[in-house]
Amino acid sequence: MRAVVVDAASAWTGVLLESLAELGHEVVHAATATAALDHANDHGAAFVLVTQEGVLETCRSLRDAAGGADRVIVVAGDHDEDVDVSAALAAGATDVWLPPPTDPAALRARLTAARHHARRDAATVVEEASARERRGRPNGRAAARRSAFLADASPLLDASLDLRSTLESLARLTVPELAELCLVDVLEAGEVRRVACAAADPEVERLVRALPRAYVVDDEDPVARVVRTAESEMLDGEAAGVFGGWRGALESRMPRRAMVVPLTTRGRTLGVLALAVLDDDRGFGDEELALATDLARRAALAVDNARLFEQQSAVARVLQESLLPDRLPRLEGIDLAAAYRPAGDGTEIGGDFYDAFPTAGGGVALAIGDVTGKGATAASLTGLTRHTLRTAAMYERAPTAILETLNRALVAQRGRRGKYCTVALARLDRDADGHVSADIACAGHPLPLVLRAGGDVEAVGRPGTVLGFVPDPRLHDAPVKLGPGDALVLYTDGITEARTPTGLLGDERLAALVRECVGLGAGAIAARLEHAAIASQQGTPRDDVAIAVARVRE
């Protein structure tokens, strides 16, 4: 499938393009809407991602163009404020991703869902005459479509960790097959919070989206009741209002019937999946209830997983702010990128760090390390280490000299317990010909890898003594030349020591993973390796994982 991406200039663009390519799509990056239209029309692009200004206009043109009916048009942005969701859908967008998934597995799932939606929309246009009948009571064809729907929804929930965005796509899948209106609500401390909603009629969706995102309910509110009892309810007539005190706002668009199904997982009910019809002729039977229950079970698991993930990333974010550099320095001709994930559920502060900073005499140093200890001890030692490295780099050029300074500081400050630290440090200088000369020193740290532009992978540097133990560590500066497209990959043993179902991940599998990154940019390499390490441990790394990448521009 050809994919056209229009003027995407967000942090996730690079990884997204690479993920699309990895999934076998021919990716075209169009700078303007006009160029995108040309690509879409002349070459029959099946998927268009729009991120630029004038989103609505672009969507309309893409939809109205010949062959546009079953085209997947996805609008993407960083935040909710970036896109008016219902307006985009009304203008012809198939789905809205805020933000888009960048991991290939999640992207594949979301694409499947979007294509399902586009196919269905196209079918609706063609078969408008029989739409009424099709939306009626279940028949053979409807049942087949529903099982297709579930098949498309499942990978969506299995793959993605980005909760809000995933559930929005899920809600969109349920209309109009299963219902005319779909809500995903969670209940926390007596407050209903709307996580996602979708309606078959854009006007209804606009009304529902205009309601407050969160509101207080009493015990007799249907959402509160279903959460309390964890039993599904079928509601009729007046009682079908699942909007707390806000039902008045919907006027004549009030639901006539509703199915409210609990989102229960790991013994806890988090909220509800509410499906409603506004049409007196439509109802819900056992088949719909079974389908909704199945869907709710999967959605609940996704909600719960995402909660764990969000807690984890919140801790990681705080860590990154305090212990990791706010941003990596910019250096002409070299792209720097890094990734970091603390161990376990993210509640423990780990000992891995990375940093990049200017060095004496120009050039930039890229450092990665692992301090011993955990919690506050590790955090303070990380601070000391980074500060000392940065200061030493202002006066010393040789990586060994910088590391020796750090060693003296660590040995001098040892208390009852030692302060030990492993570091790999690379100083990068850009040569006149666009190549990069690197000097690499390793102190007790796994040797960095170089990924050549042609795909070869080699370990660089020589093993040296861990810092903080003896006053005279043996350290070596190892020179390495990097050409255009070559990438230097620094990592911590959280990757190689990852416990996978087939044993520790190990040096050889890491080298193979790095080899697979040939052609990718620095950010994508770091993201890919981090993802591989986390995924191989079923999402819960037992040690921190840190990766820093420097890639010479081509």
Next chain:
Amino acid sequence: MAIQIERHDEQDGIRLEVSGDVDMSTGDRLEQELLQAETEAPPTLTLDLSHVDFFDSTGLQILLDADVRAHATDRRLVVVPGTGEAARVLALTQVADRLNVAVIE
């Protein structure tokens, strides 16, 4: 994910034979066993790591601290790294020649 520590009282001191994983969750136990053995001031304390399946910076910290304590109190700490994970970490961190390393069997 567990650690087993067997203590053997031998002619010239105490020998701790560790197997399983030395990591964040099991490190404290190993450290406690070491400190306990040290209070008895054996002429030689042997830490046998040859049956360890996992050994990371947690294990390294415990090992290096024990060595520093031994030097400070004029005791002898002998480390048996074997050929597995502990040996790999000692090679990577280049500390083998600063410790009393024994090759046994």
